[in-house]
Amino acid sequence: MTVPRFWRKQQSRYNLIGTTCSTCGQYFYPPRNFCPECRRDGKINEHKFKGTGKVVTYSIIRSASDQFSLLTPYVIAIIELDEGCRLTSQVICEIDAVYIGMPVKQTFRRLGTDGGSGAIFYGTKFIPA
Amino acid sequence: MRDVAVIGVGCTKFGEKWDTSFRNLFVEAGGLALEDGNLSGDQIEEIFVGNMSAGRFVEQEHVGALIADYAGLATDNIPSTRVEAACASGGLAFRQAYTTVASGMADVVVAAGVEKMTDVGTEMTTDVLAAAADREWEGIAGATFPGLYAMIATLYMDRYGLTREQLAQVAVKNHANGEKNPNAQFRKAITLDTVLQSTLVADPLRLFDCSPVTDGAAAVILAPLERAREFTDTPVRVLGSSQASSTIALHDRRDICTLDATVAAGNRVFEMAKVERKDIGFIEVHDCFTIAELCAIEDLGFCKKGEAGKLTEEGVTALNGSLPVNPSGGLKACGHPVGATGIKQVYEVVRQLRGEAEGRQIDADIGMTHNVGGTGATVVCSILGRV
Numbered sequence A: 001m002t003v004p005r006f007w008r009k010q011q012s013r014y015n016l017i018g019t020t021c022s023t024c025g026q027y028f029y030p031p032r033n034f035c036p037e038c039r040r041d042g043k044i045n046e047h048k049f050k051g052t053g054k055v056v057t058y059s060i061i062r063s064a065s066d067q068f069s070l071l072t073p074y075v076i077a078i079i080e081l082d083e084g085c086r087l088t089s090q091v092i093c094e095i096d097a098v099y100i101g102m103p104v105k106q107t108f109r110r111l112g113t114d115g116g117s118g119a120i121f122y123g124t125k126f127i128p129a
Numbered sequence B: 001m002r003d004v005a006v007i008g009v010g011c012t013k014f015g016e017k018w019d020t021s022f023r024n025l026f027v028e029a030g031g032l033a034l035e036d037g038n039l040s041g042d043q044i045e046e047i048f049v050g051n052m053s054a055g056r057f058v059e060q061e062h063v064g065a066l067i068a069d070y071a072g073l074a075t076d077n078i079p080s081t082r083v084e085a086a087c088a089s090g091g092l093a094f095r096q097a098y099t100t101v102a103s104g105m106a107d108v109v110v111a112a113g114v115e116k117m118t119d120v121g122t123e124m125t126t127d128v129l130a131a132a133a134d135r136e137w138e139g140i141a142g143a144t145f146p147g148l149y150a151m152i153a154t155l156y157m158d159r160y161g162l163t164r165e166q167l168a169q170v171a172v173k174n175h176a177n178g179e180k181n182p183n184a185q186f187r188k189a190i191t192l193d194t195v196l197q198s199t200l201v202a203d204p205l206r207l208f209d210c211s212p213v214t215d216g217a218a219a220v221i222l223a224p225l226e227r228a229r230e231f232t233d234t235p236v237r238v239l240g241s242s243q244a245s246s247t248i249a250l251h252d253r254r255d256i257c258t259l260d261a262t263v264a265a266g267n268r269v270f271e272m273a274k275v276e277r278k279d280i281g282f283i284e285v286h287d288c289f290t291i292a293e294l295c296a297i298e299d300l301g302f303c304k305k306g307e308a309g310k311l312t313e314e315g316v317t318a319l320n321g322s323l324p325v326n327p328s329g330g331l332k333a334c335g336h337p338v339g340a341t342g343i344k345q346v347y348e349v350v351r352q353l354r355g356e357a358e359g360r361q362i363d364a365d366i367g368m369t370h371n372v373g374g375t376g377a378t379v380v381c382s383i384l385g386r387v
């Protein structure tokens, strides 16, 4: 991922900042600027998530693209945050320790490196809670 | 809306075609379709071509014009449009061509699909395919494309008690069909052990749960049904073609194990074609991974959620079963040149309905296609029938 594209969402990625719609009360992470429920009647505000949730489903990636090949095998999961929305993230734990329903919490980690520029990206991953 | 028929079809052999370029793949498939429909190039009024990522696979954009040019049609100046919906690009091209003919905008229209994937290495291919999902919020976390389908499989197995053997049976069945298809990339039967002992790619999915990297192209030619006999003695009628979208990211789905776009596209096409599930003789579904075939059968309404594994194990979806699925070998054994797959599915249905499928022939009047983009953000379904 190029530097400008990453930088644009840096606050979201570093601090788990998403959005919420005050009209319907839904939370969005990844952030949305337009509420799919209320559409034009939606009122979107920033929201910092507590950073705790549980594993909905997972896989162990054994074969990855260039950017992640040094990390294999690693755990990828869909995580449901306590506020109700879902995101995709790595879970840092032994590969046979992950399970459906596993409680997790956010942590700040290196996400990857841009192949071209060598820039290192940091952001949110999850660890067992 | 006018009735529409397929009047000619062509498909290259699928596989690793080191000696064939991107443009020549298309030219080969298009030439076969013209020959099949007994048409000359100057009768073609418009082209739609499905292609996912020529820009990254062969560093070529502007595919529509390139294709028309190398098909020898540059001097006719016909409209030629590339359409893209990741792995559903071919299905999209078919539906665009169908609506163009049905609306009366044009009479003789080509729907094609082409992908040249083997010019880049495996890691690059993994990265290109990851762009079919949400680059910024799935890809950046390290979710590969097989990894996303693997997460569907993990939850599905936990929820419905699907066994690893039932999942493997999908690949065994599709390889058995592929063995009988002269265009298939893999013409070799496999056993459950072949699947269960293959390398893990993204748990629980192994190498033989995944469709391969493939070069290939396919083309079909559409015309108004009332003119179809000018070109061919065996026109096949398009009873309907539908398209649906859903969330780009898997994590945003209402249910991780259900492709709501499949449900929507399926319901729409059955309504449009005025046929019922029991009228369908066979289906070509999007088995990019073994788990995807099971979801497709269920989400199209052929059985209840969680039952497709058992049906597969019992042989219901085999060539001689009551609902044959993927007689071509599917994406798994026939190969998956992503932009071409949706057209190859139509090609297979037409060859079956015309009674030309030789060793894999099914006796049926109506067949169906199901083509998925990404993890289900786009789905195109079509139903075709004998005239």
Ligand SMILES: [Zn+2]
Pocket (backbone or CB within 6 Å): A021, A022, A023, A024, A025, A026, A035, A036, A037, A038, A039, A042, A043
């Ligand atoms: Zn709202």
